[in-house]
Amino acid sequence: MSRRSFVSIFGAALVALLSSKVALSADLSVEQVRDRLRSASASARADFSGMDLSDLDLSGIDFRHAHLQRTSLFASKLVNCDFRGGDLRAANLNGAWLMGADFSGADLTGASLLSVVVLGGPVKKMPVFTAAKMAGVKMIADLPGADLAGADFRDARIGVNIKNQGMGQMRTDLSNANLSGVNFAGADVSRSLMTFANLRGSNLRGANFSLVKLSGSDLSGADVTDTDFAEADLQGVILRGVVGLDKARGLASALNLDKAVR
Numbered sequence: 001m002s003r004r005s006f007v008s009i010f011g012a013a014l015v016a017l018l019s020s021k022v023a024l025s026a027d028l029s030v031e032q033v034r035d036r037l038r039s040a041s042a043s044a045r046a047d048f049s050g051m052d053l054s055d056l057d058l059s060g061i062d063f064r065h066a067h068l069q070r071t072s073l074f075a076s077k078l079v080n081c082d083f084r085g086g087d088l089r090a091a092n093l094n095g096a097w098l099m100g101a102d103f104s105g106a107d108l109t110g111a112s113l114l115s116v117v118v119l120g121g122p123v124k125k126m127p128v129f130t131a132a133k134m135a136g137v138k139m140i141a142d143l144p145g146a147d148l149a150g151a152d153f154r155d156a157r158i159g160v161n162i163k164n165q166g167m168g169q170m171r172t173d174l175s176n177a178n179l180s181g182v183n184f185a186g187a188d189v190s191r192s193l194m195t196f197a198n199l200r201g202s203n204l205r206g207a208n209f210s211l212v213k214l215s216g217s218d219l220s221g222a223d224v225t226d227t228d229f230a231e232a233d234l235q236g237v238i239l240r241g242v243v244g245l246d247k248a249r250g251l252a253s254a255l256n257l258d259k260a261v262r
Helices: 003-018 030-038
Strands: 112-114 138-140
16 A cells, blocks of 8 residues: 555544544435435435435445535545535535545535545546635645646635644645636645646635645746745746735745746
């Protein structure tokens, strides 16, 4: 098993260990979930709002015609599930297996995605979050190379919480990810890995990018007004056409600013 796979699976186990709620059993069986979805449609959606569907193997299920607001999918296997355009507001996806899952256009506002599992097993495809609504989410995940283009991460909390790092630092990895047009306004992504990420045309206004490893990333045309880059690594970062660079914060302590491309 690779080190990254071990860290990802270890992270999910850690979430289970530290979770304040340990579900004894889910509200429905896998077959009951499938039965409800068989008769669902765009005009008559299956309603799982507020239910506990934790620790179930729901792999391959089409949830496009489902309401999953406040639903607990804690530690469930959601491999290759279809959530496109779905309602997952305030859902609990902590420790969930998301390999190959498609969240394009889904509403994940206020959801929690701590230590999700995206590596290991036969499915190697990263989950997709293109144009997803993720304002206010809490997320710690390994998503190198993932597609999050156009996603809305306003006021999201993706950065490392140092107070919770007693068992080793876990951080969000968005290296080589497609983050073009993403809205990070007001988000905390501190200490994340974003090397060689595509951030072209993104909105970083007021975001906390302190200690982020941005080396080699492309910020062409991004808005960095009031963005905090304190101790961020800017080696090779493309800053052509960046808006508000003169109003960005923390540049005096940023690393390798002289090696950025302007």
